[in-house]
Amino acid sequence: MGYVQEQLFPGGGRTRRRPRGSSTEKPIAFETATVELPVEALWNRVFTISPLVIVGSKEPDGTYDLAPKNMAMPLGWRDRYCFVCTPRHATYRNVERHRAFTVSFPHHFQIVQTGLAASGRDADNSKPGLAALPTFPARVVDGVLVHGCYLFLECELDRIVGGFDDAALIVGRIVSASARREAIRDPDRDDAEVLRHLPPLAYASPGRFAAVDETLSFPFPATFRR
Numbered sequence: 001m002g003y004v005q006e007q008l009f010p011g012g013g014r015t016r017r018r019p020r021g022s023s024t025e026k027p028i029a030f031e032t033a034t035v036e037l038p039v040e041a042l043w044n045r046v047f048t049i050s051p052l053v054i055v056g057s058k059e060p061d062g063t064y065d066l067a068p069k070n071m072a073m074p075l076g077w078r079d080r081y082c083f084v085c086t087p088r089h090a091t092y093r094n095v096e097r098h099r100a101f102t103v104s105f106p107h108h109f110q111i112v113q114t115g116l117a118a119s120g121r122d123a124d125n126s127k128p129g130l131a132a133l134p135t136f137p138a139r140v141v142d143g144v145l146v147h148g149c150y151l152f153l154e155c156e157l158d159r160i161v162g163g164f165d166d167a168a169l170i171v172g173r174i175v176s177a178s179a180r181r182e183a184i185r186d187p188d189r190d191d192a193e194v195l196r197h198l199p200p201l202a203y204a205s206p207g208r209f210a211a212v213d214e215t216l217s218f219p220f221p222a223t224f225r226r
């Protein structure tokens with residue numbers, strides 16, 4: 001019986017053989033070998049990379065809550081920022097009521113404090129873990145930002161888009177933004193150097209994190225237009 005040699009990784013050394021005619025498909029030069037994943041457990045079975053930010057919101061008693069969010073990103077290219085939240089979290093209810101939130105972008109060395117913002121609440125509904133996160137007042141919205149972070153957003157609530165099972169998308173309009181001077185791109189400094197000096201924090205979901213200090217220029221095609 002003849003065999004079709006399938007190269008699993010172009011240029012790589014791993015090859016596999018299967019009997020000729022064992023598939024109805026035409027012989028192919030390359031094959032991506034996959035394992036089917038149950039959709040319900042999908043995000044626990046593979047790693048995906050996202051940012052990790054700290055969302056601030058105002059509690060009904062006038063104090064401020066902080067909570068880490070990895071499902072967060074700019075929405076478009078201008079003044080919207082969004083994150084995924086559930087109505088089970090105080091953050092959701094605070095933002096819905098107060099119609100504002102803040103976003104602080106922590107460094108990798110602030111990972112312990114960032115995690116503590118997800119700690120449980122006491123019987124009186126306070127979150128003692130927040131004592132590890134010193135804050136300062138936001139400039140425009142009624143909120144707080146976390147000391148030592150490198151980028152800060154202040155948002156007014158644009159809309160909450162619910163209906164994704166237990167999840168909702170909270171969209172804010174950025175009304176103020178600021179950053180540590182060293183984190184701002186500068187025509188006189190190599191972008192790679194800016195990132196090496198103050199590496200952004202990446203969340204490798206589920207349950208890992210990294211400081212992104214080694215970066216390369218993206219190979220945009222010459223015909224690329226956004």
Ligand SMILES: Cc1cc2nc3c(=O)[nH]c(=O)nc-3n(C[C@H](O)[C@H](O)[C@H](O)COP(=O)(O)O)c2cc1C
Pocket residue numbers: 052065066067068069070071072083084085086088089090091092115117118119203
């Ligand atoms: C690393 C990490 C990332 C998280 N990302 C999200 C997220 O994207 N969306 C979300 O709703 N909850 C997320 N959470 C969970 C909440 O932020 C957390 O349960 C928080 O304590 C809720 O606090 P709150 O009830 O005061 O809002 C995350 C927790 C951790 C530890």
